[in-house]
Amino acid sequence: MRLALRITAVAILAATRTAAQETPTERSAAADVIRRMNELERSLALPQLVARLTARDARRDAVIARARELMDRELLAMADDITRHPEVGFKEERSVQILTDYLKAHDFDVETSVAGLKTAFVARYKKGTPGPNLGVIIEYDALRGTSRDFHGDQHSAQGPVGLAAAVAVAEFLTSSKTPGTVTVYGTPAEEIASPASKTVMYNAGVFKGTDVLVRSHSSTATQASAPGFGSCCMNIDVVRFVFSGAPAHQLQAWDGRDALTGVIELFNHIDAIRRTLRPETRIQGIITEGGKAPNVVPDRAAAEFWLRYPDPVYLAQVFDRVSDAARAAAAATGTKVRIDVDSSSRNGISVAALNEVAFTYLKQLGATKVAAEPGRPVPYEETGTVATQIPGVGVTVHSSNGGYHTFEMEADALGAVGHHGFLLDAQAMAALLYHFATDAPYRAAVRREFAGLQGLYADYLAALREAYPLPKVSDPTGN
Numbered sequence: 143m144r145l146a147l148r149i150t151a152v153a154i155l156a157a158t159r160t161a162a163q164e165t166p167t168e169r170s171a172a173a174d175v176i177r178r179m180n181e182l183e184r185s186l187a188l189p190q191l192v193a194r195l196t197a198r199d200a201r202r203d204a205v206i207a208r209a210r211e212l213m214d215r216e217l218l219a220m221a222d223d224i225t226r227h228p229e230v231g232f233k234e235e236r237s238v239q240i241l242t243d244y245l246k247a248h249d250f251d252v253e254t255s256v257a258g259l260k261t262a263f264v265a266r267y268k269k270g271t272p273g274p275n276l277g278v279i280i281e282y283d284a285l286r287g288t289s290r291d292f293h294g295d296q297h298s299a300q301g302p303v304g305l306a307a308a309v310a311v312a313e314f315l316t317s318s319k320t321p322g323t324v325t326v327y328g329t330p331a332e333e334i335a336s337p338a339s340k341t342v343m344y345n346a347g348v349f350k351g352t353d354v355l356v357r358s359h360s361s362t363a364t365q366a367s368a369p370g371f372g373s374c375c376m377n378i379d380v381v382r383f384v385f386s387g388a389p390a391h392q393l394q395a396w397d398g399r400d401a402l403t404g405v406i407e408l409f410n411h412i413d414a415i416r417r418t419l420r421p422e423t424r425i426q427g428i429i430t431e432g433g434k435a436p437n438v439v440p441d442r443a444a445a446e447f448w449l450r451y452p453d454p455v456y457l458a459q460v461f462d463r464v465s466d467a468a469r470a471a472a473a474a475t476g477t478k479v480r481i482d483v484d485s486s487s488r489n490g491i492s493v494a495a496l497n498e499v500a501f502t503y504l505k506q507l508g509a510t511k512v513a514a515e516p517g518r519p520v521p522y523e524e525t526g527t528v529a530t531q532i533p534g535v536g537v538t539v540h541s542s543n544g545g546y547h548t549f550e551m552e553a554d555a556l557g558a559v560g561h562h563g564f565l566l567d568a569q570a571m572a573a574l575l576y577h578f579a580t581d582a583p584y585r586a587a588v589r590r591e592f593a594g595l596q597g598l599y600a601d602y603l604a605a606l607r608e609a610y611p612l613p614k615v616s617d618p619t620g621n
Contacts (some may be wrong), residue, residue, distance in 0.1 A: 163370055164452040164518045165422055171609035175602045176370075182594040183369055183494055186587055192498050195577050195584060196506065201318065202576050209310040209572035213565050217302035220244070221564060225298035225555045228284030228291045231331025231339075234261045237282040238328060241301045245326060248309045257346035259339055263328035264348060267312045270323020274585065276311060276575045277325050277349070277534070279340075279357040279523060280304035281332045285547055294547045296360035296555045297332065299564045303358045307571035315579060322579045325352060332524060335448070336380040338486035341527040354496070354578050354588065355534030357522045358567035360551060360560075364540045365513035366501035369494035369595065371602055372519035373526060374536075376424065376450035377457045378487035383408060383468050384431075387477040389441040398439035402432050404477040405443040411467035412447075423460055424450040454488050455606040490521025490529025491595045495588045497535055499577065503570040504539050510562070511540040530599070533592040537570050539563045 163169050169176065224237050238261050242252045250265040280301040284291045304326060312324040327349065329339050343349065359374075385405055390398025412425055419425075427447035433440030449464060451457035465481055472479040497516075505512055521529035522536035541563025544550025554560045577584050 164372060167420075167609050168453060168606065172602050172605040175598050175605055178598060179370060179595065182591065182598075186495060186591055188494055188498055191495065191584065191587060192502050195499055195581065196502050201314070201580075202573055205310050205314045205572050205576045206569045208313065209306045209568045210565060212306040212309055213302070213568050216244075217306050217568075218561055218564065221299040221302040222556055224282060224301065225293045225296075225552065228293050228298070229282070230286050230291050231283040231334040232259070232261055234282045234284075234330055237298075237301065238263060238330075241280070241282065241305065241328065244305055245308075248305075249312070250308075250326065256348050257339075257343045259330060259342060261328070261330040262339055262343060262348075265308075265326040265328070267308075267315075267324040269312070269316045271315070271321050273321025273323065274353045274579050275323055275325055275351050276579060277327060277352040277355040277532070278304040278308045278571070278575075279327050279329055279355055279534075281329055281357075283331050283333055285333055292549060293552045293555055294549060295333065296541060296551060296560065299360070299541075299555055299560065299567075300358055301328075303564050303567045303571070304356075306568035307356065307575060310568075310572045311575045311579065314576065320579055324575075327355075335378060335487060335524075336484035338484070338525045338527070340523055341486040341525045344527045344531070349528055349532060352532050353585070354575075355522060355528065355532055356537065356571045356574060357534065358537045358564075358571060360541045360546070360555075361538035361563070362540065362542055362545070363511040363513050364501075364504055364509040365538065366497050366516045367492045367520040367536070368516040368518060369492050369497070369591070370519035371489045371595070371599060372452070372492060372521065373487065373489050374520050374524045375487075376422075376452050377454045377489060377526075379449040379457060379461050380484040380487075381447045381449060381461070381464065382430075382444065382482045383447070384444045384480045384482075385442070385472060385475075385477045386480075387439065387441045387443075387475070390439045392437050392439060395439050398441065399476040400439050401443035401477050402440040404471050404475040404479065405429055405432070405445050407471035407474055408445060408468050411471055412464060415463055415467060419460060419463065420451070420456060422452055423456075424448075425460070425464065426450075453606055455603060456610050459610060459612070486525050486527065488526035488530075489599075490523060490526040491533070491592060491599070492519035492521050493533050493535065493588060493592050493595070495584070495591050496533060496574065500535050500537050500570050500574050503573050504537070504566055507566045507569055508562075509539045509566055510559075530596065533588050535574065537567050537574075539566045539570070541567075
């Protein structure tokens with residue numbers, strides 16, 4: 143069935159977005175950078191570009207219809223199946239087998255265990271020709287729950303959604319003799335964060351040659367991201383603290399040194415300093431090792447903390463404060479501590495020329511819970527490693543009425559609200575890839591915006607370094 147898309151005057155005007163960083167400090171300290179970002183955005187004439195792309199186009203409508211057909215006929219059922227069989231990060235073997243078997247059956251060559259990651263893969267379209275390399279990122283890992291593992295972030299649908307868009311566009315390239323190819327990137331263990339699979343894959347050269355990347359994700363609303371610098375879940379330091387002590391009988395604990403007490407004191411110290419950290423700071427931790435038996439003083443204990451802040455500059459100060467808290471906990475308990483940090487998750491670049499086209503299609507296709515105003519800048523992947531080097535878009539349409547990382551979101555993946563959202567994800571992604579493949583001026587606009595934002599990122603970080611002065615603490619004096 144042909145899809146006729148019409149743009150109202152209101153929708154066209156809404157396509158003009160201004161850059162807006164997340165915190166008041168960012169907006170104030172980096173005001174000059176944001177001004178230059180806004181000048182860049184205005185120079186792109188995005189309202190006219192969006193209106194031109196989303197006007198009537200029979201070939202595009204056929205690609206969208208094919209993506210929907212694949213979802214209705216096969217891939218919604220695949221998403222349900224993966225939802226019912228959750229597998230946590232780096233153990234997603236069943237899910238990967240299902241996804242790669244489907245890609246092989248639709249003319250993709252599949253390479254598994256890429257970048258040394260057992261459940262990572264790359265699938266390349268066999269019939270592709272020289273031209274734009276259209277990339278699709280998919281995820282498939284479940285959340286690590288305490289009572290059970292579960293798909294409370296709906297990663298179970300990302301694979302089928304991405305496959306629908308990839309196959310529909312690949313078939314179009316061949317049938318229309320349009321230059322270009324499609325590559326699907328299977329990226330495991332997004333919820334584990336360390337090692338960050340996308341960073342590992344990028345550093346191994348897996349994404350080399352990709353011109354654009356698209357990815358879907360669950361959402362409690364439909365909203366466009368503002369252009370600029372940001373991350374889905376803030377900049378993150380994944381920090382592991384390992385305390386060592388000396389064993390002894392618990393009835394003579396003074397003969398040993400309790401590593402678990404060191405970990406407990408770390409939690410206490412962190413709670414004590416929270417009020418002296420900026421309010422946007424988030425620190426979450428769990429005890430991962432706490433001893434083996436109640437009658438033995440633990441000589442080893444460990445905790446993992448995720449430190450989060452909207453920008454990487456102040457996050458460095460948070461890491462220093464928390465590390466000092468760990469060393470203080472060790473000193474107070476007579477133990478020793480080792481601190482290991484993974485800083486892979488950082489800001490990416492959010493591109494309006496991609497965001498606005500995808501958002502316009504979602505609205506026209508019937509998205510629900512549509513936000514009138516754009517949100518903060520959110521790139522298409524969580525590490526920033528790829529999203530600062532390759533332009534892309536994360537398509538997020540209302541697919542759940544529950545909160546993120548909940549059993550309710552998992553249940554919605556199997557119901558009407560989830561299925562409706564997944565259908566729209568696949569169709570909007572297919573439409574955007576179609577335009578990137580067929581429209582040279584559109585490709586040029588995306589590349590110009592992305593290059594311009596890349597060029598401003600260093601100035602943005604430099605401005606923030608002036609915004610977070612450390613207080614001067616004097617040496618204590620006598621009476």
